[in-house]
Amino acid sequence: MPSLDQFFKAAITVDNVIFGFDDDDLKVLLIQRGEEPYINKWALPGYFVTEDEDLDTAAERVLAELTGLTNVYLEQVKAFGAAKRHPLGRVITIAYYSLIKINAFEVKPASIAEKVMWHSISKLDELAFDHNEILEACFARLKRRVRGRPVGFELLPRKFTLTQLQHLYEAILETELDKRNFRKKIISMNLLIDLNEMQEGVAHRPAKLYKFDREKYEEFVAKGFSFEI
């Protein structure tokens, strides 16, 4: 059998654009680099893929090392492999994004980074490497995905109000939505369970709480339903 040794080999990393939402703003979790190149610059959390690891597994591992979270929504976006993208040699990176509930964990130093912080997507500096470009590609993918799949709920607490849901869509789509039309559309899909609970401790009329009905969604999909916002 022939061998692969004659061919050029490159280091492979996964980079993960971790999105969170805090009722105002869509945010990304970035780490501050502690070494060259790009020392002190903010960067996407990422790490090298190991020899026996699937790409998806590597992306899950990076996420788990930083946040402790497993079983979160994770989607591959694309590979970035410009010959000169890494100053120390040839590194091809596979970009993923994940959607997490922003309060599901406490931001603290992790094995892969001393400094970890949520950054508003609307106020980003220049990041290390080609990470601005990667982030843009992932954000564009999220924008598209959120309109055709009910992935937005991954970013909200289990119990949420319709206004929170609307603000989430507005933050992702970077547009304003009409309150009545938005509610009409969401409610008409029959995918929300009214929990018969109310917001508490707010200085205004409390809102109803809902949760997303995943079983019903899967049932509807099996019958040909297609989520669309």
Place this chain on the structure above:
Amino acid sequence: MPSLDQFFKAAITVDNVIFGFDDDDLKVLLIQRGEEPYINKWALPGYFVTEDEDLDTAAERVLAELTGLTNVYLEQVKAFGAAKRHPLGRVITIAYYSLIKINAFEVKPASIAEKVMWHSISKLDELAFDHNEILEACFARLKRRVRGRPVGFELLPRKFTLTQLQHLYEAILETELDKRNFRKKIISMNLLIDLNEMQEGVAHRPAKLYKFDREKYEEFVAKGFSFEI
């Protein structure tokens, strides 16, 4: 400066799903493997990425070696990197698809393959490696892309009839479209130039020939227009 040598390195390939359209059928250009593994199986044309090559450049090179074509529509879809996807070792592949005018070149043996052949997308055998999965992902991407960008024209001759265009959409979307509604929609976009020429030598009423007006499309896009079918 630290070094990358401590990290695992993998061979990188690009695989290219080359689509063509012949008035009936959407087709893919496959090569028959001349060596192990998967000897004699049909496979996607692909090859190893070299040390100083961008991924996109490698995909262009593979396409050019097989077809002689350059400057064609080429889009990266995603990376495939399951640990066990290649029997001889770790090979991560970046999948692309390209859209070509099927008569733009003659199918013949090339440096990377003895046997090269167009295969109907609707009648595909089992391919080498994970190439069925790659092909599916690229086809799904094309289906989505063709509805929101005027890329379908890449698969048609420069001068085409509305019926050819409709059949192309039907082949890609795997559905039937209403002739009158389709024409109404296409014509109303004002993106086709009526060439004032007719089909010749057909045993029925000859159809008008059109070409796609790329300048107008770009002008419209600059004004906020969004292609949609």
Place this chain on the structure above:
DNA sequence: TCAAAAGTGTTCTTATTACACCCATGG
């Protein structure tokens, strides 16, 4: 004169948009 595909409008239904006021709560 026949076969085959080209070409052409109208009606109905559904989805989208625009828009303003009263309600419940905490401070």
Place this chain on the structure above:
DNA sequence: CCATGGGTGTAATAAGAACACTTTTGA
């Protein structure tokens, strides 16, 4: 009693779907 966001319906418009017959050509 005030400020704040919660909650609700209708009318107008636009987009999409359904549908059948006449025309032109070559054989």
